[in-house]
Amino acid sequence: MNKSEILQIIQDKLSEKIATLERMISETRASNNETKSSMGDKYETSREMVQQQINNLQVQLNENLQARNSLKIxxxxxxxxxxxxxxxxxxxxxxxxxxxxxxxxxxxxxxxxxxxxxxxxxxxxxxxxxxxxxxxxxxxxxxxxx
Incomplete structure (x- = not known):
């Protein structure tokens, strides 16, 4: 079994996940900026939900970045x-x-x-x-x- 090849597959898979999460964060932020309107409380609730989604994605991104860094050792x-x-x-x-x-x-x-x-x-x-x-x-x- 070639562990170096397996490790490369793991690194590639983590890199894909990181890229996907970064794209999702970017798209969510962009959609949040586009939804500005004068709807008052409803708008603020919607904005807060989007911000929570961004925060959750950021946590996942940080976990995957840490995992990728730990592979280096x-x-x-x-x-x-x-x-x-x-x-x-x-x-x-x-x-x-x-x-x-x-x-x-x-x-x-x-x-x-x-x-x-x-x-x-x-x-x-x-x-x-x-x-x-x-x-x-x-x-x-x-x-x-x-």
Whole structure:
């Protein structure tokens, strides 16, 4: 498994999300400026709702920017113990320990990109090949580690 290629896919996906969020913020701000009218309280309520939407988008953007920055410290060398940058195969699936991103596909294989702060990430952290973990009453055996 080429972890550098997988890391590039993750970086690209995060960059796409960042670009989309930036575009949405820009479009929402533009629409907010276009809705100025003399409707009084109704206008102010509408403006406040749009501002809340912009704030929510900004929070998501900041989280994705932080995630992209945290990828810069990932070591793509082979790991003996699971940590940041580990690619882990259990009997339940493939997991890349990096940031919370969800599922990606690499060479027709589904890989779940999870953070070290997720319940599964915490359970896997520090383990090695052939170790077992138990999460939500489900046991998983670590079959391979890159």
């Amino acid at each position: 990932i070591n793509t060398n082979l790991h003996q113990k699971i940590g940041l940058g580990s690619l882990v195969q259990t009997d339940k699936g493939l997991f890349y320990i990096a940031v919370s991103l969800g599922e990606i596909t690499f060479k027709d294989k589904k890989i779940f990109v999870i953070s070290t702060e997720s319940p599964l990430g915490k359970s896997l952290f520090g383990k090695k090949k052939d170790d077992e973990i138990s999460l939500n009453n489900t046991k998983q055996t670590i079959q391979n580690l890159w």
